[in-house]
Amino acid sequence: MIIPIEICQPESVSYNIYIDKLPQLEFNNRVAIVTNPTVAKYHLGSVAKKIKAPSLEIIEVPDGEEYKSIDTVLFILDKLFQAKFDRKSTLIALGGGVIGDMTGFTASMYQRGIDFIQMPTTLLAQVDASVGGKTGVNNRYGKNLIGAFYQPKAVYIDPEFLETLPKREFAAGVAEAIKMAIMFDREFYNSIQESDLSKPKNVVELIAKSVELKANVVNQDEKESGVRAVLNYGHTFGHVIENLTNYSRYLHGEAVAIGMVMANELAVKLGLLSRTEADEVKTLLEKNNLPTSFAIESIEDFYEHFYLDKKSSQGNIAFILPNGKIGTNIIRKDIPKEIVIEVLEKFKG
Amino acid sequence: MIIPIEICQPESVSYNIYIDKLPQLEFNNRVAIVTNPTVAKYHLGSVAKKIKAPSLEIIEVPDGEEYKSIDTVLFILDKLFQAKFDRKSTLIALGGGVIGDMTGFTASMYQRGIDFIQMPTTLLAQVDASVGGKTGVNNRYGKNLIGAFYQPKAVYIDPEFLETLPKREFAAGVAEAIKMAIMFDREFYNSIQESDLSKPKNVVELIAKSVELKANVVNQDEKESGVRAVLNYGHTFGHVIENLTNYSRYLHGEAVAIGMVMANELAVKLGLLSRTEADEVKTLLEKNNLPTSFAIESIEDFYEHFYLDKKSSQGNIAFILPNGKIGTNIIRKDIPKEIVIEVLEKFKG
Numbered sequence: 001m002i003i004p005i006e007i008c009q010p011e012s013v014s015y016n017i018y019i020d021k022l023p024q025l026e027f028n029n030r031v032a033i034v035t036n037p038t039v040a041k042y043h044l045g046s047v048a049k050k051i052k053a054p055s056l057e058i059i060e061v062p063d064g065e066e067y068k069s070i071d072t073v074l075f076i077l078d079k080l081f082q083a084k085f086d087r088k089s090t091l092i093a094l095g096g097g098v099i100g101d102m103t104g105f106t107a108s109m110y111q112r113g114i115d116f117i118q119m120p121t122t123l124l125a126q127v128d129a130s131v132g133g134k135t136g137v138n139n140r141y142g143k144n145l146i147g148a149f150y151q152p153k154a155v156y157i158d159p160e161f162l163e164t165l166p167k168r169e170f171a172a173g174v175a176e177a178i179k180m181a182i183m184f185d186r187e188f189y190n191s192i193q194e195s196d197l198s199k200p201k202n203v204v205e206l207i208a209k210s211v212e213l214k215a216n217v218v219n220q221d222e223k224e225s226g227v228r229a230v231l232n233y234g235h236t237f238g239h240v241i242e243n244l245t246n247y248s249r250y251l252h253g254e255a256v257a258i259g260m261v262m263a264n265e266l267a268v269k270l271g272l273l274s275r276t277e278a279d280e281v282k283t284l285l286e287k288n289n290l291p292t293s294f295a296i297e298s299i300e301d302f303y304e305h306f307y308l309d310k311k312s313s314q315g316n317i318a319f320i321l322p323n324g325k326i327g328t329n330i331i332r333k334d335i336p337k338e339i340v341i342e343v344l345e346k347f348k349g
Numbered sequence: 350m351i352i353p354i355e356i357c358q359p360e361s362v363s364y365n366i367y368i369d370k371l372p373q374l375e376f377n378n379r380v381a382i383v384t385n386p387t388v389a390k391y392h393l394g395s396v397a398k399k400i401k402a403p404s405l406e407i408i409e410v411p412d413g414e415e416y417k418s419i420d421t422v423l424f425i426l427d428k429l430f431q432a433k434f435d436r437k438s439t440l441i442a443l444g445g446g447v448i449g450d451m452t453g454f455t456a457s458m459y460q461r462g463i464d465f466i467q468m469p470t471t472l473l474a475q476v477d478a479s480v481g482g483k484t485g486v487n488n489r490y491g492k493n494l495i496g497a498f499y500q501p502k503a504v505y506i507d508p509e510f511l512e513t514l515p516k517r518e519f520a521a522g523v524a525e526a527i528k529m530a531i532m533f534d535r536e537f538y539n540s541i542q543e544s545d546l547s548k549p550k551n552v553v554e555l556i557a558k559s560v561e562l563k564a565n566v567v568n569q570d571e572k573e574s575g576v577r578a579v580l581n582y583g584h585t586f587g588h589v590i591e592n593l594t595n596y597s598r599y600l601h602g603e604a605v606a607i608g609m610v611m612a613n614e615l616a617v618k619l620g621l622l623s624r625t626e627a628d629e630v631k632t633l634l635e636k637n638n639l640p641t642s643f644a645i646e647s648i649e650d651f652y653e654h655f656y657l658d659k660k661s662s663q664g665n666i667a668f669i670l671p672n673g674k675i676g677t678n679i680i681r682k683d684i685p686k687e688i689v690i691e692v693l694e695k696f697k698g
Contacts, residue, residue, distance in 0.1 A: 002365050
């Protein structure tokens with residue numbers, strides 16, 4: 001006997017991304033802001049003033065990628081249980097990508113899912129992490145290996161948050177914007193090349209264009225069965241670099257910058273990018289205070305680390321590359337190990 | 350500036366529930382069976398023979414509701430990472446509701462979600478837990494308070510699994526079938542009253558009808574924003590009983606049986622059920638070897654425990670009751686504390 005189950009989902013999931021000064025927000029139920037001491041120092045006061053709710057909890061977790069762990073998620077969950085949060089309560093993620101990913105993951109599992117709102121305070125989170133519903137934590141096997149696809153109810157991007165952002169973190173955000181441009185939009189790439197990112201107006205444009213491109217991709221492919229994987233350009237290599245350096249030497253965007261340089265070297269070797277454009281990208285990254293080199297200790301070990309990547313199913317490593325020129329993309333799963341090794345040799349320390 | 354996100358979900362989630370002898374199953378990718386030593390002893394050998402996969406892992410977790418915890422989920426996750434499972438791997442839950450809920454929850458978060466299959470071996474899991482995609486674990490604050498809505502790829506219900514099931518666990522499964530009947534289907538209720546459940550044929554019918562009723566509810570309301578809450582008839586009281594007895598004295602179905610008796614007393618008090626029908630239900634439960642009484646130590650404490658229930662938002666406790674007679678239902682959130690207390694007094698130990 002076969003009984004079919006068909007769960008109808010007549011409505012698509014939809015929400016808005018607001019790029020503007022944070023408005024007044026009103027809630028009918030309990031709210032908790034999840035943040036870290038660094039962000040709290042600069043922004044918690046002003047954000048808390050904007051929120052009207054029957055009760056407002058502040059949950060502070062330590063600052064840093066090394067705390068993006070299941071333990072921190074369990075800590076947040078415990079705070080919510082202690083405060084007797086219910087299914088109608090809301091979490092607000094006030095911080096960078098680490099805070100956003102952990103808060104979203106926590107919201108996804110608290111009583112099987114409560115609302116959450118993204119308030120990204122770093123450029124990286126504003127242009128990338130806060131949009132798209134990827135949540136999760138790292139573990140000793142790698143980055144973001146435990147998590148959920150869980151969409152926020154809204155994303156509030158206030159560019160004023162960036163005023164207190166360290167220069168290095170700002171650069172890390174620019175790296176992800178450059179990634180979007182290289183993969184999808186030559187015109188956007190040109191505008192980044194030409195723009196002066198010390199001017200707030202140009203930064204707002206950078207954020208808006210990045211978010212728009214990302215929203216397009218996510219709309220088409222929430223769960224990364226197809227085009228969404230393209231967003232991992234620079235990440236196949238970048239994740240290995242982060243892993244090998246214990247997530248402490250580089251910011252995520254910095255590792256992605258190096259990863260893009262490595263991916264481009266592979267693309268050049270495969271005839272998918274001209275030497276001129278590869279060099280052009282390197283120059284743009286350097287101009288934006290991003291690292292572009294990494295000394296690999298063991299080539300074999302580096303290669304082995306690719307297999308921890310979620311995209312590498314069945315032993316086929318997925319490389320995301322420009323497809324002939326800047327502004328185009330291709331996912332290649334057929335690249336022989338020898339060719340990759342030859343490229344990695346160039347980075348041997 | 351507002352950028353709207355709309356994630357299109359053109360296809361509804363659909364899968365089949367097979368009620369039959371377990372067929373041969375073929376997989377192109379790695380498979381892990383999650384089970385416990387009790388189930389493994391009786392069924393693992395025969396099930397493993399039916400599975401063809403490039404590699405088959407067996408992950409054994411301790412038997413018992415007390416191990417339905419985030420720690421056990423982390424243990425399973427770790428085994429998967431050690432075995433280098435990827436996004437195309439599949440988990441099979443071979444066991445009762447505890448195994449099914451934990452395996453589903455683990456599958457939902459491993460690399461943000463991999464496939465899982467339910468193979469329920471207890472009557473309770475066959476008629477109820479394996480269908481509908483509720484996954485999760487308990488913690489010290491209550492049952493199923495951490496989890497996800499995550500649907501299996503298929504459910505294989507082999508009634509032969511029941512041949513080794515202890516009598517008490519069989520009865521616990523009958524309790525959930527009786528619950529479905531009382532809430533949705535007087536005719537089904539009559540057939541349970543008349544049927545001889547020592548005959549396998551009658552058990553298959555019991556399973557099929559329960560699953561069909563449940564599938565109907567889940568199709569309408571996956572995430573329990575409406576009608577699905579009705580499935581919690583008997584559970585509002587039952588969860589408190591389980592919690593107060595540390596999940597050790599009663600099987601889940603037994604606690605639900607007592608919970609239904611309590612709910613019915615409340616329904617009688619509110620004029621929503623006749624004394625005759627309330628007594629009829631009690632008799633049917635007792636005939637099926639289910640407990641129908643519980644000695645409450647502290648009425649106040651019992652009442653306080655209602656607030657831990659996920660359904661009780663904003664301090665309104667949701668009571669699910671027959672709506673006039675067997676085969677109908679209503680959710681009531683407006684019942685004054687005094688009335689509930691009066692009903693609880695009848696159960697004072």
